[in-house]
Amino acid sequence: MEAELARRPSGIPVTVNGQRVDLPDREVTGLEIKKAAVQQGVAIEVGFQLSVREGQRYRVIGDGDPIRVHPKQEFIAVAPDDNS
DSSP states (O other), X not given: OHHHHHHSOXXXXXXXXXXXXXXXXXXXXXXXXXXXXXXXXXXOOTTXXXXXXXXXXXXXXXXXXXXXXXTTOEEEEEOTTOOO
């Protein structure tokens, strides 16, 4: 248990595709979120389209778009050719 806690980076905990990702700062870009997710083992690629949950909808976040994140915020990332 202690080894797992030591491995997990500290930061702002969010979810990407249902998996926890710790972000280093409250102010990040879409690309930074995707890179952090990839580094922490989420099965996505940095070329995926990222969206943030806002109520019952999702809003697309571009790679260079800044976003202020909060704990437990939900993101999804899908392949660019995925029409789901």
